[in-house]
Amino acid sequence: MQTVCVLGLGYIGLPTAGILATNGYEVLGVDVAERVIATVNEGRIHIEEPGLHTVVQAAIGSGKLRAALAPEPADVFIIAVPTPLNADKTANMDYVCRAAESLLPHLQAGTLVILESTSPPGTCRDLLKPILERTGLRAGEDFCLAHCPERVLPGKILLELIKNDRVIGGLTPACAARAGELYASFVEGEIFLTDATTAEMVKILENTYRDVNIALANEAALICEELGIDFREAARFANRHPRVNLHSAGPGVGGHCISVDPWFLVEKYPDTAKLIRLARDRNDGMPSAVVARTCGLIEGIASPKVTALGLAYKGNVDDIRESPAIPVIEGLRAAGVTVSIYDPHVDDARFAQRGLEEALAGSDCLLVLTDHQEYGAFDPEQVARQMRTRQLYDTRSLMDVSRWKSAGFRVECLGHGGEA
Numbered sequence: 001m002q003t004v005c006v007l008g009l010g011y012i013g014l015p016t017a018g019i020l021a022t023n024g025y026e027v028l029g030v031d032v033a034e035r036v037i038a039t040v041n042e043g044r045i046h047i048e049e050p051g052l053h054t055v056v057q058a059a060i061g062s063g064k065l066r067a068a069l070a071p072e073p074a075d076v077f078i079i080a081v082p083t084p085l086n087a088d089k090t091a092n093m094d095y096v097c098r099a100a101e102s103l104l105p106h107l108q109a110g111t112l113v114i115l116e117s118t119s120p121p122g123t124c125r126d127l128l129k130p131i132l133e134r135t136g137l138r139a140g141e142d143f144c145l146a147h148c149p150e151r152v153l154p155g156k157i158l159l160e161l162i163k164n165d166r167v168i169g170g171l172t173p174a175c176a177a178r179a180g181e182l183y184a185s186f187v188e189g190e191i192f193l194t195d196a197t198t199a200e201m202v203k204i205l206e207n208t209y210r211d212v213n214i215a216l217a218n219e220a221a222l223i224c225e226e227l228g229i230d231f232r233e234a235a236r237f238a239n240r241h242p243r244v245n246l247h248s249a250g251p252g253v254g255g256h257c258i259s260v261d262p263w264f265l266v267e268k269y270p271d272t273a274k275l276i277r278l279a280r281d282r283n284d285g286m287p288s289a290v291v292a293r294t295c296g297l298i299e300g301i302a303s304p305k306v307t308a309l310g311l312a313y314k315g316n317v318d319d320i321r322e323s324p325a326i327p328v329i330e331g332l333r334a335a336g337v338t339v340s341i342y343d344p345h346v347d348d349a350r351f352a353q354r355g356l357e358e359a360l361a362g363s364d365c366l367l368v369l370t371d372h373q374e375y376g377a378f379d380p381e382q383v384a385r386q387m388r389t390r391q392l393y394d395t396r397s398l399m400d401v402s403r404w405k406s407a408g409f410r411v412e413c414l415g416h417g418g419e420a
């Protein structure tokens, strides 16, 4: 296995291509976006991820990594394209199908095809195998097919690509073993081999576990608000129980994984996945709870203005996919509130952003929607001078409450009934 073709050069595919290239493989990165190909071939990157620029620059510089719009013959094909939701919350597998079809001319006896995209359980067996077998070659006999889900944390992708344990599921045990050999050449974590459908389920279960537990935290936070107590304090003490691990509450769940993957189970098993469905609804309902509380804070103010701190779905990343900040901002605007956005990590033409000073000017409420480090370092006195009304609503437990109160702010926090 000397040559690897990685299909999809996004948050997963590009770091994977870079790491493989720096581990001695001849790597071709393929993407359908011309801008991505041009950027990568110049040794630059189009996404924000610590350390990635250095890796890609070195890989391009060494000649081990190239990018192109179409696949070329390779020993291994890794599919790392998006698996988003359709509007009706069903899995959109079009990208995976198109990527698989694009490699058909290069599929040969002995080729290894790995699906890294997070996919509904059964995808390798029921969707990919029939597509790849259009070549007349038999999966598991002539070529290998495996699923290796990705569990990296954005912001730490390069480290976790190497350090994390990996679960690799093959269409047959031989397919799993073959894929395992590839990952063993650069992964320092343990590698566990299983069948493809189990590996697909493992990834979905990981994210569903987190979604359901976040939903529990969010629900408990709303109950604590009604009780007039602080959820964070209740959770901190509950978590001193040796078998309890309450998660953090927040304005909703975003990103390409946790808010998406549980739907794959709801779609396939609607009568069974009832708890999973309820959890999704609870988390998707959090933005409207945030809108309602923010509106309560600015009630009675003529032509109110809110400064939204954050568009990204979580702190210190530039990813806005499924970000709960977006429905919060839209909900406030629909309620007639002027919202200015300040997110130093995000540059997206769909959301007009202001510089910090302009975003704060005449504002009636600072609304923390993303836990970017920068916000925690704000000087409350300086911020106060630019605002019309000194109010802070922190949905991420990011700000130092006492500092902001000392600067004369009314501070409210998600999960805390009344003033913090």
Ligand SMILES: NC(=O)c1ccc[n+]([C@@H]2O[C@H](COP(=O)([O-])OP(=O)(O)OC[C@H]3O[C@@H](n4cnc5c(N)ncnc54)[C@H](O)[C@@H]3O)[C@@H](O)[C@H]2O)c1
Pocket (backbone or CB within 6 Å): 007, 008, 009, 010, 011, 012, 013, 030, 031, 032, 033, 036, 080, 081, 082, 083, 095, 098, 099, 102, 116, 117, 118, 119, 150, 151, 152, 153, 154, 256, 257
């Ligand atoms: N981002 C994460 O943190 C993360 C973590 C674990 C798993 N995943 C999963 O990995 C997969 C990829 O996610 P991502 O975040 O890298 O997506 P992404 O949107 O950042 O990148 C995907 C890339 O694939 C390209 N693409 C689309 N169709 C293509 C095709 N037919 N051929 C070649 N390229 C094509 C797109 O242009 C895009 O650049 C998804 O299934 C996701 O759920 C993502």
